[in-house]
Amino acid sequence: MNKRALALAFFVIGAGLIGWWATTVRTYFTLTKIPHEVVSKDDFGDEVKKIEWQEKFAPGLLDVILPADGACSVIGVGLLLLDARSRKKNKVG
Numbered sequence: 406m407n408k409r410a411l412a413l414a415f416f417v418i419g420a421g422l423i424g425w426w427a428t429t430v431r432t433y434f435t436l437t438k439i440p441h442e443v444v445s446k447d448d449f450g451d452e453v454k455k456i457e458w459q460e461k462f463a464p465g466l467l468d469v470i471l472p473a474d475g476a477c478s479v480i481g482v483g484l485l486l487l488d489a490r491s492r493k494k495n496k497v498g
Contacts, residue, residue, distance in 0.1 A: 440456050
């Protein structure tokens, strides 16, 4: 696998992380518990809404997803620069 294809793979992984976060999690900071609204009826027949916390890991945008996406982008750009450098060196020589 050449450097250009590997750089493209890193860019796709980074874009996939952002896309996955945008379609599923959508929290800015990492959560370990998610609020879940439960509707029940009390003794008089009235509906009572209560929030229960469920154990679930949800990675946040600012502290998990963006740093990972940034690392993928930096690695991808670095690989593209190394590929361009080696192509230029091969052309001259």
